[in-house]
Amino acid sequence: MENQNHKFQxxxxxxxxxxxxxxxxxxxxxxQNSNVFFQTKAEEVMKECKNTMEGLIKEYKSLEKPECENDTENDDADTEPIPEAGS
Known part of the structure; x- marks a missing residue:
């Protein structure tokens, strides 16, 4: 979970x-897996970034869902707020 938050940040x-x-x-x-950099368009990188953010949010929500179903007694004890895209 901590790794997910780090990736999201x-x-x-x-x-x-x-x-x-x-x-x-x-x-x-x-x-990938190299020290070589290629020039690209900022719009393309922004699109990839937004797609990655959406994927991380979906993954985060899927991790939260089983925890909420199993832990109905302590709903607010160890939960973290779900990050929102664009904020």
């Missing part, structure tokens, strides 16, 4: 940084 920071870029700014994306 990383995506929020990435989204904020991409939104603050000037139009036409150069953006580079790292090739």
């Amino acid at each position: 990383e995506q929020k920071v990435l989204e904020t940084e991409l939104a603050s870029l000037k139009k036409g700014a150069k953006v580079y994306k790292q090739q």
Whole structure:
């Protein structure tokens, strides 16, 4: 669960940084499992970021659902708020 929150926070920071870029700014994306970077469009990276955020939110909600069903006595004891996209 902590790892999910960390990934979510990383995506929020990435989204904020991409939104603050000037139009036409150069953006580079790292090739997976490599130290090679390729220039790409900020819009494409933003779209990927939003898709990743949506996936993380769905995954977070699916992890929350079984816990809520099994723990009906202590609803508010160890729950964390569900992160919202774009906030």
